[in-house]
Amino acid sequence: xxxxxxxxxxxxxxxxxxxxxxxxxxxxxxxxxxxxxxxxxxxxxxxxxxxxxxxxxxxxxxxxxxxxxxxxxxxxxxxxxxxxxxxxxxxxxxxxxxxxxxxxxxxxxxxxxxxxxxxxxxxxxxxxxxxxxxxxxxxxxxxxxxxxxxxxxxxxxxxxxxxxxxxxxxxxxxxxxxxxxxxxxxxxxxxxxxxxxxxxxxxxxxxxxxxxxxxxxxxxxxxxxxxxxxxxxxxxxxxxxxxxxxxxxxxxxxxxxxxxxxxxxxxxxxxxxxxxxxxxxxxxxxxxxx
Amino acid sequence: xxxxxxxxxxxxxxxxxxxxxxxxxxxxxxxxxxxxxxxxxxxxxxxxxxxxxxxxxxxxxxxxxxxxxxxxxxxxxxxxxxxxxxxxxxxxxxxxxxxxxxxxxxxxxxxxxxxxxxxxxxxxxxxxxxxxxxxxxxxxxxxxxxxxxxxxxxxxxxxxxxxxxxxxxxxxxxxxxxxxxxxxxxxxxxxxxxxxxxxxxxxxxxxxxxxxxxxxxxxxxxxxxxxxxxxxxxxxxxxxxxxxxxxxxxxxxxxxxxxxxxxxxxxxxxxxxxxxxxxxx
Numbered sequence: 052x053x054x055x056x057x058x059x060x061x062x063x064x065x066x067x068x069x070x071x072x073x074x075x076x077x078x079x080x081x082x083x084x085x086x087x088x089x090x091x092x093x094x095x096x097x098x099x100x101x102x103x104x105x106x107x108x109x110x111x112x113x114x115x116x117x118x119x120x121x122x123x124x125x126x127x128x129x130x131x132x133x134x135x136x137x138x139x140x141x142x143x144x145x146x147x148x149x150x151x152x153x154x155x156x157x158x159x160x161x162x163x164x165x166x167x168x169x170x171x172x173x174x175x176x177x178x179x180x181x182x183x184x185x186x187x188x189x190x191x192x193x194x195x196x197x198x199x200x201x202x203x204x205x206x207x208x209x210x211x212x213x214x215x216x217x218x219x220x221x222x223x224x225x226x227x228x229x230x231x232x233x234x235x236x237x238x239x240x241x242x243x244x245x246x247x248x249x250x251x252x253x254x255x256x257x258x259x260x261x262x263x264x265x266x267x268x269x270x271x272x273x274x275x276x277x278x279x280x281x282x283x284x285x286x287x288x289x290x291x292x293x294x295x296x297x298x299x300x301x302x303x304x305x306x307x308x309x310x311x312x313x314x315x316x317x318x319x320x321x322x323x324x325x326x327x328x329x330x331x332x333x334x335x336x337x338x339x340x341x
Numbered sequence: 342x343x344x345x346x347x348x349x350x351x352x353x354x355x356x357x358x359x360x361x362x363x364x365x366x367x368x369x370x371x372x373x374x375x376x377x378x379x380x381x382x383x384x385x386x387x388x389x390x391x392x393x394x395x396x397x398x399x400x401x402x403x404x405x406x407x408x409x410x411x412x413x414x415x416x417x418x419x420x421x422x423x424x425x426x427x428x429x430x431x432x433x434x435x436x437x438x439x440x441x442x443x444x445x446x447x448x449x450x451x452x453x454x455x456x457x458x459x460x461x462x463x464x465x466x467x468x469x470x471x472x473x474x475x476x477x478x479x480x481x482x483x484x485x486x487x488x489x490x491x492x493x494x495x496x497x498x499x500x501x502x503x504x505x506x507x508x509x510x511x512x513x514x515x516x517x518x519x520x521x522x523x524x525x526x527x528x529x530x531x532x533x534x535x536x537x538x539x540x541x542x543x544x545x546x547x548x549x550x551x552x553x554x555x556x557x558x559x560x561x562x563x564x565x566x567x568x569x570x571x572x573x574x575x576x577x578x579x580x581x582x583x584x585x586x587x588x589x590x591x592x593x594x595x596x597x598x599x600x601x602x603x604x605x606x607x608x609x610x611x612x613x614x615x616x617x618x619x620x621x622x
Contacts, residue, residue, distance in 0.1 A: 052525060053523065053525065054500075054523055054524045054525050056525075057525035057528070058525075059439070060434060061434050061435075061437050061438040061441060062438065063434070064430075064431050064435045064437075065434075065435050065438040065439075065447070065451050067431060067435075067436050068431070068449075068451060068454060068495070068499070069451065069454050070494065071458070071495075072454050072457060072458055073609075074460065074473075075465070075466075075469050077358075078405060078469050078472055078473065079465075079468075079469065082472055112447075125497055127367055130368045130369075130371060130372050131372075132365075133364070133365040133366075133367075133368035133369045134368065134369040134372045134373075136365045136369075137365050137366060137369040138369075141362070141365070141366070141498075146379065151373070153617070154373060154376055155376075155480075155528065156375045156381065156447075156613060156617070157376070157610060157613070158379070160549060160552070160609050160610060160613050161379070161383075161606055161609070162552070162553020162554070162555070162580060162606070162609065163553065163555065163607055164553065164555040164580045164584050165383060165553065165583065165606060166379075166581055167381055167583075168582070168602050169382060169383070171586075171587055172382075172386075172599075173382065179462070179514065182615055184350075199518075201376060203379075206372055210372065211425070216598070223414070224390065230608070234354050234357070234358035235358055235361075235362070236354075236357055236360075236362070237354070237359035240361070242354040242510075246551030249500070257460075260460050263462070264460075264461075264462025264463070264464070264465070265582065266462065266463060266464040266555070266556040267555045267556055267580075268522075271584070271587070278529075291462055291464045291556070293460045294464050294467075295469060295556060295559055298467075298468060298559070298560055299553045299559065299560060299563075310468065311468060311472075312465070314465045314468045314469075317462055317464075317465060318465050319463070321460050321461070321462055322457055322460060324460075325456070325457060325459075325460035329456060340487050341593060
């Protein structure tokens with residue numbers, strides 16, 4: 052062993068990591084070619100997904116993905132911001148703070164399939180009752196059930212990122228504001244939140260990335276219907292859930308190839324959300340030294 | 342007179358302050374209550390199905406009551422072992438690369454690749470490993486499942502190990518170099534042992550994160566109703582059992598799905614708590 056060989060070894064491992072990523076993109080592009088060739092651009096905007104007639108349009112799933120993630124965000128944002136604000140600004144006892152932290156970490160580490168199980172046994176019956184109340188078809192499963200559980204799943208990430216962003220606000224700013232006689236609320240909404248807004252927004256985007264790619268809980272709750280969802284109570288599918296529910300039973304090679312295409316679309320969407328989120332995060336950090 | 346105006350204004354601001362406090366406390370309380378509800382339901386429902394057979398018996402044929410999920414417990418352990426054997430050396434070396442070339446263009450490039458890998462949805466990992474491993478091997482296998490899980494672990498472990506390497510005091514490295522030790526020996530004999538506990542934590546967290554992953558296993562490990570020790574054949578896993586059982590029409594299997602969920606949650610949480618308490622020390 053010498054330094055040159057050692058460095059070569061490290062470089063080799065680094066290359067492997069890069070190749071894994073490049074290989075993912077390459078494989079997905081190559082494998083999805085047959086379906087894309089057959090469908091052309093309609094693969095992206097076609098609204099029919101039919102393995103029997105071998106017509107594959109991804110639109111129902113793109114809409115399903117965006118719809119569930121958007122609803123989940125709408126539910127999760129107020130809850131997570133509040134929880135983050137309480138943990139970052141209102142809890143002074145370090146004892147309670149560490150308990151809350153542990154609780155949030157616990158929620159974050161529960162596997163997605165367990166959330167799916169919980170959703171099937173608890174959320175679906177509730178939504179079924181709600182659907183009957185408002186006169187919607189009482190499937191129970193559907194867009195709303197999936198979005199609700201999705202929201203619960205991203206709350207821990209979003210609230211702990213909000214808390215961290217608030218804790219990065221320099222103490223001097225806060226002290227100065229209190230010294231001027233501002234109330235707590237004025238300090239939080241006028242000083243801390245505006246200062247932390249980039250990091251908080253980044254946290255929201257990173258949570259969105261998770262929601263977009265979340266598979267198991269959504270697959271178990273969304274009802275797996277291959278049509279464009281028309282209401283909160285309709286059955287649907289996301290890019291991830293249609294792959295999970297149909298890949299092993301692919302009816303033909305084109306069907307499988309079309310699902311590789313869906314995986315590629317999903318990868319690109321989540322990568323964009325992640326990049327955007329991370330660039331905002333570094334911007335947020337750079338705003339005031341650190 | 343003047344004074345009263347300020348007093349009135351202050352009262353308004355005070356009221357707003359209290360209102361805001363309530364407006365954030367109530368949703369935060371809802372979040373905490375929800376968490377307790379979910380955990381409590383997993384514990385209460387899961388505990389009902391825990392018995393000797395649950396841990397040591399195989400699955401009974403469809404519709405028959407009784408039996409256990411030993412095939413899934415063993416399967417999960419085999420998958421995690423495979424994954425960590427692959428992920429640990431690569432993440433260690435890649436983290437060392439980042440440590441040695443810190444700030445260079447290549448290291449920054451690698452870092453952003455690692456961050457991007459971390460964001461890849463796990464179902465995508467499943468379909469890619471399917472075409473990389475399952476298709477050439479012509480069979481679902483524990484090996485392919487382990488490889489898929491190792492890719493789930495990799496980015497997380499790389500960034501955690503990198504952080505613990507960077508916490509090793511520079512003076513250690515400088516002192517060793519000043520004694521004339523070659524760079525690689527300094528790394529192997531000084532930096533790695535000093536970062537040892539961090540590396541252990543990263544390994545634990547990698548396991549905790551991937552133990553509950555289901556999506557990458559659907560098209561790789563696939564699941565198996567029988568106890569199998571064959572790495573080249575399909576294998577069961579706890580998350581796969583949860584997914585499969587809850588879809589089945591049998592009450593007994595629904596019950597076992599909760600049991601498997603409890604087992605999984607306890608496993609993941611105890612790993613997390615173990616790491617958490619180590620960190621504080």
